[in-house]
Every structure is written in structure tokens, then in C-alpha cells.
Amino acid sequence: MTETFYEVLRRQGITRRSFLKFCSLTATSLGLSAAAMPRIAHALENKPRTPVLWLHGLECTCCSESFIRSAHPLTKDVVLSMLSLDYDDTLMAAAGHQAEAIIEAVKEKYKGNYIVAVEGNPPLNEDGMFCIQGGRPFVDKLKETCADAKAVIAWGSCASYGCVQAARPNPTRATPINKVITGKPIINVPGCPPIAEVMTGVVTYMLTFDRIPELDRQGRPKMFYGQRIHDKCYRRGHFDAGQFVEAWDDDSAKKGYCLYKMGCKGPTTYNACSSMRWNGGISWPVQSGHGCIGCSEDGFWDKGSFYDRVTGIHQFGIEANADTIGGAIAIGTGAAIAAHAAMTALHSIKNRTATPAQEHKGDQA
């Protein structure tokens, strides 16, 4: 039988005390009550590790980079050991045919009982020729690997929505996982990259409760993507007070006012950055003085400038936003009305002068 997480941890020299601390921390970060902590500990002590196959499609490896930087050393140790990460071509020692053989082995041995984590997405144009792994298109490898999986985790905005490689005009037709894989539960964990603790949190939840976390309309775990950056932002007080950074080097920027006018996408972004923060809670984009770019939102590369509050509308084909289009229409309407009013006035003057003349003519006849 596969080792349990607890056994692996102990083997790696982690004390029971640290282990229990980790369990309560995880329970807290998942928003669970204190009573859940023993359940997490029990699960980690007794459940065999679920094999995870970590695939890489068109991507930049930022998800992996985030994942391995998971803030608490314990988390990193646990996650890298608690998952039986059987295949990850970026991290694994094996290469070539040996590596590819692992996928087949896991598929057979743990049929319907392993998790596929996908970083990046498959390009579909030219029969998937823009991403070749082991001599064949990635899309084929993805479909085959997911066929017997229990669940699929779509890591990052690439796998969830398409991200930069799917940005207009998307030459390779990079396609998010949920449009390629059907009939499997897919957990979208968007972000470019997602927060490390969000990634480990999702995995821990799935292993502890043996089910996928509650998802929202867009397939994201509600516990991490249910709240707006803006609503948990520590600069929110300045927003409500109407105190904004107006230029990058102004006094308001130094005072740490709200970055709304600088195009911060916090008001339209649903992620845990403002509550969990990054790199072990050290900081996050807004705290370092730059607005949120909305990297965990669908199609964020195509939503106009990162530095505009009112952004473009693509259907118009030109870089125009609601204010430029609407303003032009409003001015056009105003001008048309002025012209029309002038015409009306002219007409009524003409009519007034014309009518008596006509009447006069009528009298004569």
C-alpha cells in the first residue's frame, strides 16, 4: 500500500507538533471550524496518497513556480510529499520513454482514482501541432490521461480560461481545459499564477474530504474565489472616502491611497490576494503600489489597458471605450438637435411669411 502523508512527513523529519499545527492552519485557511482540524489530521494519517499526474501544455510554468514557493516550509514539504506526484515532466527525474510510461502505469493501476492537474492548455489549430510532447500533440495526451481520472484540476488562467496564449487573435487556438475535457469534474483555479496557498488549499480539501470543493458558476472553488479583491482590500477605506492616486508619483501614491483611477482591476476581480496575500503573506500587488491587473479573470489580456478604469469595448474594432463612444454619440445627438432646431426655426419663419402671402393670393382670386 502507498504510504500515508503522515508517514511521509515523519520520515522527512517533521515533528508531530508541526504536523498538527499545519492541520489547524489548513482548517483555518479553508474556512472550516476547529472541529475539522482532527478530521484533517485523521485523513492525512490514514488515507493513502492520491496519485497526481501533473501535465504541462502551452504554459510558462508560473503555476509550478508559485506552487513550489508555497509559503510555509511545512506546506511545501507536505504538498510535495502528500500528493503522490507521480508525473510532472518539469520536476521529475525520469525522462523520455520512462517518464511517459508512468502515465500508462498510473492509469492502469489507479483507474478512476487519480487526479490530473493541468498547467497550461492545448492548442487546437493545425491538429494541435503547436504543442508536441513525446512526439504527439499535447491535446491527445491530455484527453487520454484525463479519460480515467477522478477529477481534473485546471491550474492557472491558462488552463481555466486560455490566458495570454489565447489572447486575440489566438493564432494557435489555445483552448481552456473545460472546453476540451468533458464528463469529468473540472476545478478551475485561475490566476497568473494562482496563489500558492490556494493551490495547496484546493488539493488539501480534495484529499481530506474526498470530494471536490464547492464551485461557483465559473467552476472556481467558492472559498477562494467568492470574494472581490476590492471588498477585502486594505486600501478600501480610501476608495470609500474618495481618496485616489491620480498619478504614479503623486502624494496620494506615497500615502497609499486607492489605485482605482490608475486602472486597478480589484473591483472586477474575484480572488483571495487581498486576504491571503502572496509569498507567505509578505505583500501583494496593491500593497506594493500597483493596481490589480485582474489576472484571475476570464480573458484579462483582452480587457483593455491595465491602467484604465473605463476600458475598451472590442466589438467596435477600434480602441474605444464606453466614454469615447458614448460621448461621441451624446455630442452627435446634441449637434443634430441643434441643427434640427435651427432648421425648425427657419421653417416656421418661412411658413409664417409664406402663409399670409398665400392667403393674399387667395383673396385676389
Place this chain on the structure above:
Amino acid sequence: MLSQHDIQEAERHGRQVYSVYVFEAPLRVWHWVNALLMVILAVTGYLIGKPPPTLAGEAADHYVMGYIRFIHFSASYLFAIGLLARLYWAFVGNRHARQIFLLPFTDKEWWKEVIYELRWYLFLEHTPKKYLGHNPMALLMMFFFFTVFAFGMTLTGFGLFVEFRGAGGIGDWLFGWVVPLLGGSQQTHAWHRLGMWLMMSFAVLHIYAAIREEVLSKHSLISTMISGWRMFKD
């Protein structure tokens, strides 16, 4: 020229043809309340996208954006409730109350009237026709730029509102589908704002046309929306 039906209705009211009760009291109240709400919503909505300049002093001393957003959201609730009430009145009110919801698209005669009105506005006809309710051209504009847009703005606005209020609940059930359908929060904001500009452009046009018709046409217009009675001047 009054249609046969209009004349009959006028006679039923026991009045001379020169003055007909067109808009009932609830409809008139709704019209003016709605006009006020639209102005409030447009101004506060504009300011939400392009906030006023930064205020000096402590954050605790001010609540500008808080008030602006509060006014916008409260006004939008009133606007939506008003719209529902107006929809209800379309069922129970007189036939003029149904005008802006049901357009006689299939009526060829009506389209001819639209063309006639268009020609009147383009100075190609000399005498304006008389209508009890809205003239066909005005009605066409009202249907597309008010009725359709009012529901569109309600959907996008409440879609954005329930999105940040969080998933679950009746609001999410009613409007939660809007934001994903339009391609996300930022995109929905853009459409909502463009809708505001178009509705405001229409409002200006509407006011201009009303004043112009009041002056030029042979029947009352603005006073009709106040008293409910349409007076015919000849």
C-alpha cells in the same frame, strides 16, 4: 387626424374631441419619478467610473464614494421596482399604458405612419399628424431606447451588483448569469456605461422632440404628461 377609435374613445369620455384623457395618474407619476431617477443614476454612475478629485485629510473624514454608490444602488432599486410597477400598469391601465411595451410591428399602416412622422421630422411634410398617445416614430424610439435599454441596464446593473454580493440567494439566481454571458465583470461594466450614454442621448432627444412638438404640433405634449389631458388646438 384622429382615428375612428380615438374619436370614439373621446366621445365615451363624454368630452369634446378637443381634449382627451390619455395618461392616467400612476403612469404620469412613474414618468416623472423615472426621469428623476435616470438623471440620478446617470450622474452617480458616471462618477463611479470617473470619480471626483481626491479629497485631502483623513479617510475617516470622508465617505464620498460610499455615498455615491449608495445613491446609485438605492436609485437602481427604485428604478427596477418602478419598471416592474410600470409593467404591471401596462396590464391594468388604459390602452396607452401598453404602448411602449407592445409595438404593432406587423401593422403595415402603422409603419406608414412611422415613415410619415419621419418625413415630418425631416421637414418633408408640412402638417404634423395628431395622436392620442405617442406618435409612431416616437414610440419606435421609446421602445428601443427606453424599454429595451431600461431592461438591459437593469440586467447588467443587477448582474454586477449580485456578483460582488456573492454567489447564492435569489439575486444570484435572478441575475447571476448576466456577467459570465457578457464575458466578465469588466466587460459588463463597459456595456453598462455605454448603455448609460445611449439612454442619456435618447433622453436629450426625447426632451427636444417634446418641446418641439409642444410648440409646433396641434396638440399638447408636456402638459399632457402633467395633467393627463391631451388638448387639441384646432
